[in-house]
Amino acid sequence: MAPVTEDGGWSALAEGWAARWGGVSAPARQALITACAIGPGTRVLDVGCGSGEFLADLAAAGARAIGVDASPAMVAIAARHGDAREADAAALPFGADSFDVVTAITVLHLTDDLDHAVLECARVLRPGGLLGIAEWGDTGRNDLAVIEQALEAALAPDAGGAAGLESGGAAEGAGPPHPTPLDLALDAADFRLVAHGEVEVRVRATDADELATTVLLGEDEATIGELSAVIQTAAEPFRQLDGSYELRNTFRWRVVSRG
Template sequence: MTDPWSEIAGTWAELWGGFAGPAQRKVAEVTGIGPGTRVLDVGCGSGEFLAYVHELGGEAAGIDSSPQMVALARKRAPHAEVKVGDVDQPLPWMDDSFDVVTAFNVLQFVGDPVKTVDEFAFIGRQVALAGWAERARNDFNAIDDALADEPAEDGEFRRPGGFEAVLREAKLEVTASGIVEVVWAAPDDDTLIRGILLGEDEDNAPAVLRAAQPFKTADGGYRLVNHFRYAVGVQT
């Protein structure tokens, strides 16, 4: 059976691939990624962060559960070692293989977050976690809630202190944390609908347009201001 991320990989990479860029740049800054830094990006998607690590002079590797995402990542970052794999399974690298292990929008999908972060810490000296902040800080969620039967609740990693808590449970010292603005923009109605629905439930297109009206710009596009939280832990 085709995995759902592979089915939408091309559209996702086109419209969302660079979205987390501000958070990724902040993580690169606070972890000191630069020439010679060995970096593993878990859940690397279509490879934007791998390419950025290369720009900084680092040595990038990535892993993702979606074969099509991995194929896109290999094209975008041909210098990187990119593998297909499940984050809930042992990662196919030796202990202490990396200076930094990153995971953007990953931890909420794993069965045992502490065990997962603990494994990150076995193969990397620093562990950097990042993902969506609480829904009230994200314009995107106003649209998402309009399509849902009832508004969703914030998960533990959206709330303040969530990433820091799991790093500490994994016996890591938290060295940096914060929040970063990430903006998603669409130039027109069609792009907005494609980006929000990703080819599913196209009957919801009118509801998407209604919910997005507060974010419409003077040129007919849309600008949604959102936020990511991040935290970094280091082996003690």
């Protein structure tokens, strides 16, 4: 999902993002619909709605859903699926107690003011309302991390920049988990954990060129050409017999309650 506190260049990537990444979180979206008991008439706000795929899912469940995103181009695409509006996560344009459920998928870690964004989610929820969150899981359980680590090694000491595991999941087996900034923000806003779990999500590409373009979404053609061999080598374990690629990854989701 696109950042929600500033456009950050996401408008230029909107169509590509929708085509290549918009469907990836589908299993996590369905997990949140189930865990939050979203059904006919449920008032839902999707923060950082990106290209709007969740709005379509929510409409199919009978919910009364609104999506917000800071990128005008993302909002334009999301509007194809439902009610989408341009807004900042730290200044949601809704009154208190307006929603039964607020959702945020791979987005809260991107906000400029995480604490305030979480407080805004709490403010617009009715008492007892639910906040459903989904993020990329531990890097040790994400095939995309293998490619990202190869890119970081190739680009060292100027590593970084590729699309993919935006949430920066912790390495598996790195010791006891420490509270994340999101954990602390949720605690400070007096949210309590209701449910949590994991789902598998898959990233697919028809060939090596499509995989490179997907992973390096937003980079220029020269950069993609320079790094495509690195990606192809790292992704060899995930190549299928027909030459396509399938990368298996994990999303962690949780549902917390206000009050």
